[in-house]
Amino acid sequence: MDNNQPRRFRTIDYALALLLAGIAFLFYYVTLTPSLSYLSPDGNELATIPYVLGLAHMPGYPLYTWLGKIFTFLPFGDVAHRVNLMSAALGAVGVGGLYLIITSLLHQRAASPILRRAGASLAAALFAFSPTYWSQAVIAEVYAPNIAMVALTLLALLHWERTRRDRDFFLFALVFGLSLGTHISNLGFAPAFAIFILLTDRSVLKRPTWWIAGLAGFALGAAQFAWLPLKASTLNDRIMLEHAPTTLKGIYNYTLGAFPQFKFAFTLSEIPDRVVVYLYLLTHQFGRLSLLLGVIGMVALLLRRSRHYYLLVGMYLVHVWFFIQYRAFDLEVFFLPAHFIWAIFLAFGIPEVLGWLERTIIRLTGGQPSRPSQWAMAIVTVGLALIPLGHNLSTSDRSYDVSINDFYANVWEMLPSDSALLTQGGVFGYDAFYWQLVYGTRQDVLLPALPTPNPAPKDILGRDLYSTTQVIGPNRARGPGGLPPDLVSNELWQIPILTGAQSGTSGLNPRGRLVLYQLSETPGNLVVDEANPTIPLDVDLKGLTLLGADVDPMNVESGSRIHLTLYWRLDRARPYQIETALDGRSVEIHDLGLGNLERYQAEIGPVLDRVILEDYWLVVPSTTPEGTLELTVRIVGHEETITITELAVVDQEEAMERWLRIAGKSSSVP
């Protein structure tokens, strides 16, 4: 009998795996992002591409796209919600799979069965509720589905280890090949798999059927990348188009050769800092004690299951080695497979400590371990999972993240017929593209950046122009999502007419401001000589006086908007920032004069001692509770808050219903 063989699963193991996955799914579901989100830079693209069966950014993610398509058939929520749900569901599969991997590998000498299962449950729960994994399980992204694929790959490999049947090896190779479609970095696990196979049974190398099974399985799984040239014509991102996968070289550049500037981007002298960055991210997931427990686990793994040590440490080292040298601003998510494997090390460390405790208790009390004491230790062990759960629940909760949908729902309502909406291009434009690609929303409105990242002035000729990105002046959006500089005249005025929630806890928008601008040849009524507000205020704020305001309507549906006009008199020439808030919750911040005051003064005339008129619409977040709420303004840097009026906020229509209605769907079925 091979002592290194993984254990067969018992019914209790399947039940516990299902329970853990169920609990994880429940928490992911409760904290799920309702629809679109800026949490990930690619998230809105990854929410849209599965529905339209297009081609995602490098390296294409075909399997992710197909799995996402299946989830888009769910009969509730909008399409983005359903794709978010895929992350929750497959994230939970990853947690259940982790438990099964651990429990099949834990050695019986480590501790009693009940404590082994408790330790395995704790390790799986620590991973499930670690901040980075949780954050990826509640948005449309590839990382949670990828963990499910990594778990399935390992389970398939361990299953082959038990049976040594060629058909099981085919299954492993197939799942491994498929897993490249959720993240191509999984290919880096291949050397560890090869070493493990050699250590398990070298004789398979002499079996032609084994070779055929492995190569055929992997080729079948990897054949998904034929999707790339098939769908290359759907690309609309400037960088992706430069490396369009229409030739063999293009396919290489789009997959294995993707983002070369990110890879091995640090000099040798920088590597120690990068190692510490990784260690920091690791401790951020599991706590500092996890370093010690993980090392204990690695030692235990080496002594008790040496070839699995080579498998897991090999996978782990290749992954960490590659990504510590990877220059990405969202680096933490790339380490998730390494954290997954570290959770297995933890699972080996925890029962070792528990087993030592158990043996110590036996020595001290004499005789056999009592069942109640084992249960007590097991309950305490599993109960430790409440620590990360409680600690990370509030920061992982994205259920309030409605700002993009609220904003665009109002944008579609406000835009006049046959206008053009200038948005960021490529991957970063999908917060707007989503609506037209998925729901065909406002087809009369042209999104020039949707078909091409380089729209020409003739494309928008004769249309009223609006934008959700800065397209004029020195603050014009540049970078991969930026529009061509000559698309619109620099002479135009970019006038904010709608602002979405952009700060505060109710509508955090990490990417910046949600503003709809109207592009106009004149600055409009920015500065006038007389004010006649319906709500006179006349509050002197040392250099700036708030003369009054107009608010309409006074009863507003949450998720809808109010028309706000603020009348200011500037007595001293200084820039100011104005913050509006509802019941003390910040909604948005803007520059006095909506960003155009300086230019007005330079090109039109003086603004001092005249009335500055800020006339715009403000989105009331759909998370705003029903009731009478104070609408206030404040100058950033000043303590004094000015109450403008009391708004009656009603909530007669669910946010999702509202978004779908405006998107053009009367029901949730796409």
Next chain:
Amino acid sequence: MAENRWQIILGAVVLLVILLTAAFSLGIYVGRHGWGEEGLRYQPPGPEGGPGAAPGQDFAANPPDLVGRIRALSQLGIQLATQDGPRIVEVSENTRVEDKDGTPLKLTDLRLGDLVAVFGEFTPGNGQRLVASQIVRLPERAPQQP
């Protein structure tokens, strides 16, 4: 059994190398940055000035309270995109603004998209607002792809 022994010995060597690498890296890091977390944050900026990079300079002795990229600014305040999301930085006449090398700057010298380190005090509440005593403009980095 002998084969297993060699596997364990080799595995132990690998583990030792991992631990030594980690310890060596930590030692180098502490030598460069102290025990602070500033050295951990030097990542490139996100798209369109998203979560910002951290300082290239050594703030080990006195780590800043916020590091991020300017999203909006005025004479009285700055909206900053940080790794932890947007933060409001309030400024007053007493706020010092300077370049990385200590050259004094005016607030008007700062531009949207600039990477800054901010020292000051958070106002009571949810930790999203900070009254700045000093703002240091950090060196620019090249924009990145997604």
